[in-house]
Amino acid sequence: MKPEGRQKLQQVRLLATSGHLAEAKSAYNALFNGVFPDANTALEYWRLLERLPGQEEVAYQQLQALEQRYPGNIGVELQIARMAFDRHQPALAVEPLKRLANNNAGRDAAAELWLQQITSQPVSDASVTQLKAYLAVFNEGDAQKKGQEALASQQALLADPAYRARMRGLALVDAGANANAIEALNVALKANPNDAELMGAMGQAQARADNHAAAILWLERAIQVGPESTRVSKWQSLLQTNRYWQAIDQDDKALAQHDIDGAERYYRAAQAQALDATDSYALIGLGDVAMARNNSQSAEQLWQRALQLDSSTAAISPRFAAWRGFIRRSRRRTPCSL
Template structure:
């Protein structure tokens, strides 16, 4: 008893001499963290020790009362738990601690357990949205703490639109209650599947600090790095893994893999190949191409290197070399696991190579060859608009305007954002009549209209020029000058329009303005 009294006295004295504003909350927070750690790791002894001290320091703290409530409920003392819940309702009826505890108490009833089981069944059978709705109805906006909260947010994470929110909530729970290895396992996997690898590894490193989580963390970590292409990056990843984990089957496999990779990378040809493959995966075509060329020279039958080289050329926009290397790779290994990717890339590059060659043939005034190439592209991919656009350009080159109009209209039906087709139609209608061109332009969307604003300005300029000329013929020089000013606003710096404006001003008697314009023009 004397020892017990002395401990309380010592504790009270310590609290009295410590700065009250900072020290007491810090002590409370540390003890509450110990409670949450004990709950997460099922260390009831740690929970009880921490609660004992908390109840001496601040017995009316809602979080402390809620922790005692949960402890009694775990022990099966329903009456005691209910008393703590009633007390909490008096102390802090609007607090999260009370709302969460109320939900936890509900889950201990037959109706609550049945409702929870229904939500879990929906979650495990792939009905995540229905499950979350059931959880929300059960929780009434206040999910309980602990494993149920982890269960709830893990279910929310199955809804794609809410995955980010769920991950952030699970990260918060992990920060508040570190040591829950089940939570850390789920959180790490969610982060990896969301391409947040650095965060995923950070959670695994935290998980590895506990005996209960170390083996699981090791397996997940090694699973994330073991299939990396051999490169300096894969060696670094294995070394990092082995600096954290020192035993187990995954460690033995990683040690063997590291030794093998270091041996492989000592070979210059293998290193070039490995670095080239890694560079392609990172989208670094400029770095990948020379290294993969070296690998192919060392082994011309290396289908993987040839396919990667084709992919690198594709990234660089070199369609001809992309096609050549992808065709070689597919011919060498028609059953490669990369075949779907290579065939897809081959189709894309064949299409755009034909488009490029068709454009070049048109520039060389060879519409027949251009037509064959655009038709070839269309046969490769009849869903893209640029092959049809090319056929329209061929018809324009042949002055077959009805055919060009049909092709351009078809292009726009396939892709309303193809501004080249909009321009082609505007030019066709302009040749027919300015009025038809202006009516067409007026029918366009704002973005389509912006793409041919030069044609629209030119049409306005032509119309104003005709009106100004008619006024000049009538001797209405001042009115003609006003229209010439509008033309100059559409085409600033035009020497011819400036000259016409100065002539109209001179004839209208505004000779000083006319002289100023001509002097500025001469400069």
């Protein structure tokens, strides 16, 4: 490549490393027009493309084609493996890593990538199986030593009853087995009382069982104990949802007990906790409150708003359902009356 071309390529690379991905792609296209001088330059381009929205599949396919043209290229093989892991296709990721295991120049990088992927997972019987597969390939040197250390550590952890209880509780929550999950999580939390992941899982299980007060308690504790957890945003969303439904439950009980002021207070609290502006449950409840106060005009306005937001919620309130039926009958008699 001529000095002018090398200078342009450096400018393109600077665009890519500084995060100007779309501009870098356009500059690559202008410079090479899809014909790259070598495998490494092509690899740079397809790695860039992978970072652009909607281009991951194209980049993955092109990297596989590049590997066919340049078999054994270390950078290409490693990138294919990384992308396969990211796509949750470990079997496809392992194949290029096995090929690199026979390449002295690429062996260490392949071992590091594979071992990192295994040890980044939660420790389980599956991760132990994967470590054994790793050691069958990397069976000597520093790569084997690191793999053996990881295997011994994971096997010791799996032999711990407290960890086994933790694994079982989390797995049951993931499987949606609420009653068994709550029981297992209670056992696990006795052995691991400060485990934020277990607290969050318990909050999720209690929410599924419609135990909103308990869910709120556990989710609040999870957020407090594990503020750096990757699951914090999920716990915060669940917490807001359960506060909303707890308020709705309190509304209904207050209204059933003819505590109209209390019902209104709870419904307004629920409305403030609503996850989005399209939620109609609190509006229906406020309409019920208005009707309980014999304010039919206000009730109708609130129910009209609820109906506009979500036409499927009529069954929640018998008064709302009766009013909706009246509106339908009126429309059939006088189509232009509303």
